[in-house]
Amino acid sequence: MKSIALFFVLFFCFSGCKKADDGLDMKISEIKLPPKEASAANTFYDKAESNTQTKEIPQNIEQKIIKEGNLRFETNDLTVTYTQIQNAVKSYNATIQNDTEGKDYQSVFRRIIIRVPSENFDVFIQSISKGVVYFDNKEISSQDVTAEYIDIDARLKAKKVLENRYLELLKKATKVSEMLEIEKQLSNIREEIEAKEGQLNYMQNRVTFSTITVEFYKPIAEQSGVTASYGMKIWTAIKSGFNSISTLFINLLSIWPFIIFLIAIIYFIRKRFKTKKT
Template sequence: MKLFSYILVITLPLMCSSPSSKNYNYNEGAMDTEVVIEESSSINGLVSVPAEAKPQKIIKTSYLKFETQDLEKSYSAIISAVKTNNGFVQDDNSNKSYNTITRHLVIRIPTSNFQTAIDAISENVSYFDSKRISAKDVTEEFIDLEARLKAKQTLEKRYLELLNKAKNVKEILEIERELSNIREEIEAKQGRLKYLQDKVSLSTINIEFYKLTSEAPVTTSYGTKMWNAVKGGFNGISVFFLGILYVWPLIVIAGIAIFLLRRWIKKSKK
């Protein structure tokens, strides 16, 4: 019963201060005092979100894909643009198919230098196969997470106060179990906030550039692609006629055989 009295003394001001604050229910059992703290469904009861507007939290990403004649030259130009804009390479990998060598880079750039870096990289590219830039506003999620985190931290402090007042093993175990759950939620929200802050402060640029290893020239525009297709058709016709020349003896023999067969058929009819 003493613990019950301490709880009322600690929490009564909080219960009376605001109707939207967290609700605390205490149930006294036949033998022991069971302490139960219930969190209100409204986060604003414990932590009020400031009315003033906060700066926007924007996650910026970009995907660039282009063809090049010199992989190393393109790589050096990209790295130069990245260093100039205080960025770094987070991932770098390359692969080779039957006629293409491809290199893929994941670049992290301070958000303030995001567009400048893209412009610097684009200066050395005559044609992009693909170029996408996107921005995601996570301001609302950021504010909500901060509010919920503060609410959980306040709730944790109150449980710690109750833990100091606990007088028996049952009360201690009950409170420690709740504390464990609250701390897991706090860590999860802190991790999510850290992830979002990283994405907001450092934008991501995915760059994929490749080189054709066949004899076909590098495609720099759609018109060039069409011209290459026409030339490929003429090459196919040339290969066809060259193939015919390789089998000319068979064609001659077949022609003679057909001629003799037709003469024999005519004589047979007479």
């Protein structure tokens, strides 16, 4: 009788452990990543807060606006214009991100990329535009990314709630296979969390600091202050003609074997015609 009683005790213990393990496995299988096609609000509130009442997205949300500007104009003095831009950068807490100087066929130019706090965007444009008669190019753009920002933020919160669920299951896991499976899911979720945090940080940085590209130039003729006279133009034409003759002579030297061959053919043809006439 004692052996039979011991048998039933072991049987019930084994059955209880098995049911607990099966229950844990079912919990693991029931937790799934939110579908990508689901909306941000449904993803967050249906998955992340299934045990609480559904919340509504607040109506008074701070707008996320990305502002950018692109200016190009002519100036009489590159140094004075650059100094004016530097003063504006200091006054409005901006930063010069890139500064490029160059020279093309008709002008010398300077191109500056500036990051300025978004609240100072308009006054900064006005400050660096003082003294400009007209703009060759002036583009001001504003992009509203509020909806995109809210969507990414809601998905990020849902991933963090899902991460906490797996951490709770990890504490209850007793088998190595269960621990490995949970840690694998946690690794995938954390990668997605880091990616979405990176997207939010990048977007917030573009919202907080606007980008302005300023290019100003000065024609080379005005910079040098030299006007070519009629005699100078004649002398330039003579030099150009001499250079052309020199180039032709050099090209002829490069094909001298063909020239000798052509001269020989002409010589024999003329000699043959003279023989026929005689």
